[in-house]
Amino acid sequence: MYKARNGEEIFVIDGHTHFWDGSPANQKNVHGKQFIECFFNYHTGLSPKEELWPKEKFEKYDEKTLYDDLFVKGYVDIAILQPTYLNDFYVNGFNTTEQNSVLKKNHPDRFILNGSFDPRDGTKGIEYLHALKETYDIKGVKLYTAEWKGESKGYKLTDKESYRYLEWCEKLGIKNIHVHKGPTILPLNRDAFDVADVDDVATSFQNLNFIIEHCGLPRLDDFCWIATQETNVYGGLAVAIPFIHSRPAYFAHIISELLYWLGPDKLLFGSDYGIWTPKWIIDKFMAYELPKDVAAETGVKLDLEAKKKILGLNAARLYDIDIAAHKAKFGGEAKKEKALAGGWFR
Amino acid sequence: MKRPSRASNDVRVSDVWRKLGCVTDPELDESVTEMGFVTEVTIGGDGDVAVSFRLPTYWCSPNFAFMMGEDMRAKILELDWVRSARVVLGEHMYVDAINRGVNEGLSFREAFGEEATGNLDELRKTFLNKAFQWRQEALLSHLLNAGAAGSDVVEWTVGKLYDRETTIEAHGLIARYLDRRHIGGAFDDSSLAFVSIDGAPLSAMALPAYLRSIRRLRTNAEFNGALCRRLLVERFSTEPLTGCHS
Incomplete structure (x- = not known):
């Protein structure tokens, strides 16, 4: 919960978090090593100096670190865990639903556990999707259309097999489809950032929501255009939002483009934890005002109402979260924790 | 026919840098030299040019990396004293396919074989x-x-x-x-x-x-x-x- 200057309590859902193991012990090959190093470069490149982690901590952090960074220090009320399997790079996978499920088990009210599918897995993959639903009651999946798999160097949502999986998602009530369209994981000549396939499936699957993670950032221009036309397409702000610190002028342009084309009801906050921690991002985001010239040019507003929607209300709507009930519960818990910890918890 | 040139090595090196400065990263529309991608230019006695370049990540799209390599090589070959040009990408997942393809004048599909499903035009x-x-x-x-x-x-x-x-x-x-x-x-x-x-x-x-x-x-x-x-x-x-x- 973030307390705004006017005293209002703002419910925060972090739409993009991970609990990964990128440690050398888990790396299968040079790709695994390069992958976590690339993530670390994002971390060091865009974090404020005082928020930097040592590399070893970044490679593998424990449950308590994550819990404290998100819920104790970071204002987050509920976090959505997005898996990234990468079984070709890591012995036990990088950040699988199974790994993440430990957090969900220990703190059921704090986490939304998402699954994943890969349409190239055929019937076996459909069975796995069923198993994820039965075991964890997942309401969303995270997809990497650019992921390397054997001979295949990526897929499109419009592939026949993808349709089959999306039909199953619809039937099973897995209604939130998070699609990574952002900084690259192994794209080849297929343009992995191409968002055109989203346009097509968003029209075909009106009961599903498509949350485009990183707003298709290498192709923000194309994404804005598509999202404008489809009512069930959303933008996830992970990777875009840390620019608020290192390049505030770019952030102004990006957020105003998104507000102009998509509007404040279609954007979801995400820290991309552990690449970045939510506290400093939220502090800066709440203090942020659009430069006058940018606001005048686009006619958009990033006021408290818009910020509340982006930080939590939009994700709550997609995941059917009863904010009042959670507020009451977390309020009680916080008091109890405070008493137990002798006032250490705020 | 290429005419022999008496230009000093320094002049030749700066000729090459100038040519490279005209090549853009297609995604960014910025010059590969301004971006800091080009790390080294060396020139052999007979006009054999070697250029090294690097990219911000191990995963940067091979298609764009390939285009930049092709464009750099073509630009260098426009200089009349150049006998051969070799453009070498380092520290990338696909160094072998890209370097071989670019320097042997192959198409993207020829360089990547089954992995590629089209050309870059x-x-x-x-x-x-x-x-x-x-x-x-x-x-x-x-x-x-x-x-x-x-x-x-x-x-x-x-x-x-x-x-x-x-x-x-x-x-x-x-x-x-x-x-x-x-x-x-x-x-x-x-x-x-x-x-x-x-x-x-x-x-x-x-x-x-x-x-x-x-x-x-x-x-x-x-x-x-x-x-x-x-x-x-x-x-x-x-x-x-x-x-x-x-």
């Missing part, structure tokens, strides 16, 4: 179109901010753009735009300076909306450029080199 065209719009928007916005009237600007000819007395900044923007003006159709000094991507004249009334719609293209490219610069610095623990090598 269409992608190249898409990004040339974007670059046309990026550069046009940058120049138009600059001119309007400097006080030019939209109703005048849409009627300016290419010749008028050349003739105007301008600042150094405007001069740079004009040169960059005119370098891509052909995307909107063949032109000479009497052609309209500003046309749509299809070559149609712009309307003064619709100009603000038109600029609005192409501005997001430039925002996006600038964002990508900023991200790539940061990642390059972090990856190689170095500030990017600049284009000044002469």
Whole structure:
């Protein structure tokens, strides 16, 4: 919960978090090593100096670190865990639903556990999707259309097999489809950032929501255009939002483009934890005002109402979260924790 | 036939850097030397040029890496004293396929075999179109901010753009735009300076909306450029080199 200057309590859902193991012990090959190093470069490149982690901590952090960074220090009320399997790079996978499920088990009210599918897995993959639903009651999946798999160097949502999986998602009530369209994981000549396939499936699957993670950032221009036309397409702000610190002028342009084309009801906050921690991002985001010239040019507003929607209300709507009930519960818990910890918890 | 040249090695090295400076990263529309991608130019006694380059991540799209490699090699080969040119990418997932393909003059598909399902011509065209719009928007916005009237600007000819007395900044923007003006159709000094991507004249009334719609293209490219610069610095623990090598 973030307390705004006017005293209002703002419910925060972090739409993009991970609990990964990128440690050398888990790396299968040079790709695994390069992958976590690339993530670390994002971390060091865009974090404020005082928020930097040592590399070893970044490679593998424990449950308590994550819990404290998100819920104790970071204002987050509920976090959505997005898996990234990468079984070709890591012995036990990088950040699988199974790994993440430990957090969900220990703190059921704090986490939304998402699954994943890969349409190239055929019937076996459909069975796995069923198993994820039965075991964890997942309401969303995270997809990497650019992921390397054997001979295949990526897929499109419009592939026949993808349709089959999306039909199953619809039937099973897995209604939130998070699609990574952002900084690259192994794209080849297929343009992995191409968002055109989203346009097509968003029209075909009106009961599903498509949350485009990183707003298709290498192709923000194309994404804005598509999202404008489809009512069930959303933008996830992970990777875009840390620019608020290192390049505030770019952030102004990006957020105003998104507000102009998509509007404040279609954007979801995400820290991309552990690449970045939510506290400093939220502090800066709440203090942020659009430069006058940018606001005048686009006619958009990033006021408290818009910020509340982006930080939590939009994700709550997609995941059917009863904010009042959670507020009451977390309020009680916080008091109890405070008493137990002798006032250490705020 | 290549004529022997008495140019000193230093002059030749700066010739090569100048040529490389004309090659852009298609996604960013920025020069590969400005971005700090090119790390080394060496020249053998007989005009054998070797260039090394690097990218911000191990995963940077091989298709764009391939295009940059091809373009760099082609540019160097335009110099009349050059006997051979070898362009080598380092620290990338696909170094072998890219380096072999670029230096043996293979197509992307030939270089990547089964992994590739097409060639790069269409992608190249898409990004040339974007670059046309990026550069046009940058120049138009600059001119309007400097006080030019939209109703005048849409009627300016290419010749008028050349003739105007301008600042150094405007001069740079004009040169960059005119370098891509052909995307909107063949032109000479009497052609309209500003046309749509299809070559149609712009309307003064619709100009603000038109600029609005192409501005997001430039925002996006600038964002990508900023991200790539940061990642390059972090990856190689170095500030990017600049284009000044002469």
